[in-house]
Amino acid sequence: MPTIGRILLVEDDPRDVELTMTALEEYNLSNEVVVAVDGEEALDYLFCRGKFQRRTSENPAVLLLDLKLPKVDGLEVLQQIKSDERLKMIPVVILTSSREERDMVASYKLGVNAYVVKPVDFHEFVNAIKELGVFWAIINEAPPGSIRNK
Amino acid sequence: MSHWKASLAKIPSPIQRYGLAVLSVAIALGIALFLERYQFRGVEFPLFLFSIALTVWYAGVGPAVVSVALSSIAFDYFFTEPLYSLYIRGSDLPYYAIFVSFASLLTWFSAIRHRAERDLLRSRDELQKEVEVRTQQASLLNLTHDTIFVRDMGGIITYWNRGAQELYGWTPEQAVGKRSHDLLRTVFPAPIEEISAELLRAGRWEGELKHVKADQTEVVVSSRWSLRRNEEKKPVAVLETNNDITERKRGEEEVRKLNQQLGKRTTELEAINKELEAFAYSVSHDLRAPLRHIAGYTELLQKNASAVVDEKGRRYMATILESAKRMGTLIDDLLAFSRIGRAETRETMVSLEQLVKEVQSELWQETDGRNIAWRIGTLPDLYGDRSMLKLVLVNLISNAIKFTRKSSRPEIEIGCTEEKKDGMVVFIRDNGVGFDMKYVNKLFGVFQRLHRTEEFEGTGIGLATVQRIIHRHGGQVWAEGLVGGGATFYLSLPKP
Numbered sequence: 001m002p003t004i005g006r007i008l009l010v011e012d013d014p015r016d017v018e019l020t021m022t023a024l025e026e027y028n029l030s031n032e033v034v035v036a037v038d039g040e041e042a043l044d045y046l047f048c049r050g051k052f053q054r055r056t057s058e059n060p061a062v063l064l065l066d067l068k069l070p071k072v073d074g075l076e077v078l079q080q081i082k083s084d085e086r087l088k089m090i091p092v093v094i095l096t097s098s099r100e101e102r103d104m105v106a107s108y109k110l111g112v113n114a115y116v117v118k119p120v121d122f123h124e125f126v127n128a129i130k131e132l133g134v135f136w137a138i139i140n141e142a143p144p145g146s147i148r149n150k
Numbered sequence: 151m152s153h154w155k156a157s158l159a160k161i162p163s164p165i166q167r168y169g170l171a172v173l174s175v176a177i178a179l180g181i182a183l184f185l186e187r188y189q190f191r192g193v194e195f196p197l198f199l200f201s202i203a204l205t206v207w208y209a210g211v212g213p214a215v216v217s218v219a220l221s222s223i224a225f226d227y228f229f230t231e232p233l234y235s236l237y238i239r240g241s242d243l244p245y246y247a248i249f250v251s252f253a254s255l256l257t258w259f260s261a262i263r264h265r266a267e268r269d270l271l272r273s274r275d276e277l278q279k280e281v282e283v284r285t286q287q288a289s290l291l292n293l294t295h296d297t298i299f300v301r302d303m304g305g306i307i308t309y310w311n312r313g314a315q316e317l318y319g320w321t322p323e324q325a326v327g328k329r330s331h332d333l334l335r336t337v338f339p340a341p342i343e344e345i346s347a348e349l350l351r352a353g354r355w356e357g358e359l360k361h362v363k364a365d366q367t368e369v370v371v372s373s374r375w376s377l378r379r380n381e382e383k384k385p386v387a388v389l390e391t392n393n394d395i396t397e398r399k400r401g402e403e404e405v406r407k408l409n410q411q412l413g414k415r416t417t418e419l420e421a422i423n424k425e426l427e428a429f430a431y432s433v434s435h436d437l438r439a440p441l442r443h444i445a446g447y448t449e450l451l452q453k454n455a456s457a458v459v460d461e462k463g464r465r466y467m468a469t470i471l472e473s474a475k476r477m478g479t480l481i482d483d484l485l486a487f488s489r490i491g492r493a494e495t496r497e498t499m500v501s502l503e504q505l506v507k508e509v510q511s512e513l514w515q516e517t518d519g520r521n522i523a524w525r526i527g528t529l530p531d532l533y534g535d536r537s538m539l540k541l542v543l544v545n546l547i548s549n550a551i552k553f554t555r556k557s558s559r560p561e562i563e564i565g566c567t568e569e570k571k572d573g574m575v576v577f578i579r580d581n582g583v584g585f586d587m588k589y590v591n592k593l594f595g596v597f598q599r600l601h602r603t604e605e606f607e608g609t610g611i612g613l614a615t616v617q618r619i620i621h622r623h624g625g626q627v628w629a630e631g632l633v634g635g636g637a638t639f640y641l642s643l644p645k646p
Contacts, residue, residue: 013439013443015443015446015447016439016442016443019442019443019446019447019450022450067435068435068436096435097434097435097436097438097439097442098431098434098435098438099434099482099485100430100431100434100435101489118438118439118442119442120438120441120442120445120474120475120477120478121445121475121478122442122445122446122448122449122450122471123449125442125445125446
């Protein structure tokens with residue numbers, strides 16, 4: 001059994017969370033998923049503050065980040081991660097409904113590692129999430145200091 | 151009086167001038183001797199003086215001194231005792247001295263008068279020349295169409311040229327002597343005190359004035375004032391040159407108003423564009439999410455609850471899925487369409503032939519297994535946005551492929567009908583189902599479809615996209631068709 005990297009899913013819509021978790025469950029990846037419901041919570045997790053101040057300080061193996069988020073939006077979260085010396089190595093995947101070019105350009109300029117548009121078709125959606133999960137949590141060698149579990 | 155000058159000019163050489171001195175004394179002596187013979191006594195004195203006066207007048211001071219000397223000698227020799235000797239008796243000395251002093255005085259006076267006369271003549275000639283030049287200048291001022299007038303420091307008009315008469319309608323006789331600002335009812339752009347101060351300081355002033363003409367109409371002039379000072383640097387007059395700029399001002403005012411309107415419209419359009427962009431962004435994000443949820447949960451329902459749902463229920467779920475998927479495609483197409491209007495074009499030379507080949511090979515999935523007869527003629531090079539022009543071809547060619555699906559021997563022809571000086575017309579013709587010319591106007595509208603979805607799939611965005619792209623390239627698009635007789639789409643594009 002390969003080690004599985006911790007996935008931080010930043011998603012405000014519970015339906016999207018459920019559908020994403022359903023897709024990940026098929027590969028038993030859902031145990032290693034932490035959900036943050038807005039940008040602030042995501043940053044709290046990453047910087048070990050607020051309700052996450054007791055967690056061990058390792059980084060997630062990958063961050064699945066929505067763009068439209070309450071409080072702090074996805075681009076700002078991305079920008080904070082990529083400008084922090086300790087966090088900038090975390091692979092970040094934008095997972096969004098939007099195909100808008102300016103979002104894509106802004107994300108890549110900030111150093112995003114992948115940009116995925118959620119397909120409307122559920123089969124395609126499940127496939128996309130599974131492939132993402134498998135690639136980033138299992139196949140990809142996460143940077144040193146990431147949480148991995150058997 | 152010019153004969154004075156002429157007589158002076160007659161005796162230019164010293165020999166002649168001194169000759170005159172000698173000659174005049176000799177003649178005076180001759181006359182005196184002649185008269186003495188007939189017992190006329192005492193005439194020699196005035197005769198000699200006369201000859202001296204004549205000499206000084208016509209020959210100048212030098213010859214006059216000579217004639218004084220000669221007269222003195224002749225007087226002494228011929229007319230004072232002892233006669234025919236140069237000896238002067240003591241008792242004659244005062245008489246003799248009086249003669250010499252009187253002659254000298256005469257010479258002196260005459261020389262002074264002569265000089266004064268000459269100066270006077272010279273200055274008169276100079277004055278005359280100056281008057282001529284000035285008169286010519288003044289008539290030149292009159293020749294110009296520019297409006298020029300002069301006023302003294304009290305504002306009274308002293309000169310009024312023809313241009314002024316033409317512009318304002320008053321003759322010089324009517325204008326001269328009036329106060330210019332009263333006559334013209336001048337409206338100044340700044341307090342007159344400030345303008346006067348500027349004029350006195352810099353010697354000139356420029357600005358725009360409003361005047362009222364003789365016919366009571368208003369005129370706007372571009373005015374230039376120049377201050378004239380006399381030799382003591384005291385300001386004496388103001389030269390005012392005016393150009394009628396009423397028409398120009400009116401034009402400028404119109405342009406300004408139009409610009410203002412344009413600015414307002416641009417701001418409005420920018421706001422609308424921003425709104426549209428925000429709308430598209432929101433559609434892109436927020437409309438797709440619920441659709442995804444509908445599809446996702448229906449799918450989960452199909453998977454987990456198919457046992458408890460009957461055949462009808464399963465059909466309902468399939469329909470929900472299909473509709474959600476279709477709506478997803480519609481949203482995507484609509485966003486792509488709105489993006490064409492917003493995106494910037496990157497124009498280069500594009501080979502249409504090359505582009506058609508690319509599109510053909512990209513659409514292989516749709517043509518695979520079908521025996522389509524392609525007839526592709528010589529195609530021109532275009533100047534335009536490559537990816538947009540490709541989208542045009544993708545839409546038109548895939549339409550042709552789609553609508554010939556039911557033809558037994560499908561044919562698609564692409565060519566260039568005419569290549570004129572200013573543009574070219576490219577066409578794409580098929581022998582598919584065609585359309586009714588009655589609906590030709592609806593063909594290029596957004597979401598307009600002439601076929602049922604069951605017959606031919608599609609969102610009704612394709613031809614609207616084609617039209618928008620061609621319009622952005624400055625071209626036109628139109629179509630001809632016949633129900634069951636195929637369709638032809640034409641694109642006219644301006645020449646690069």
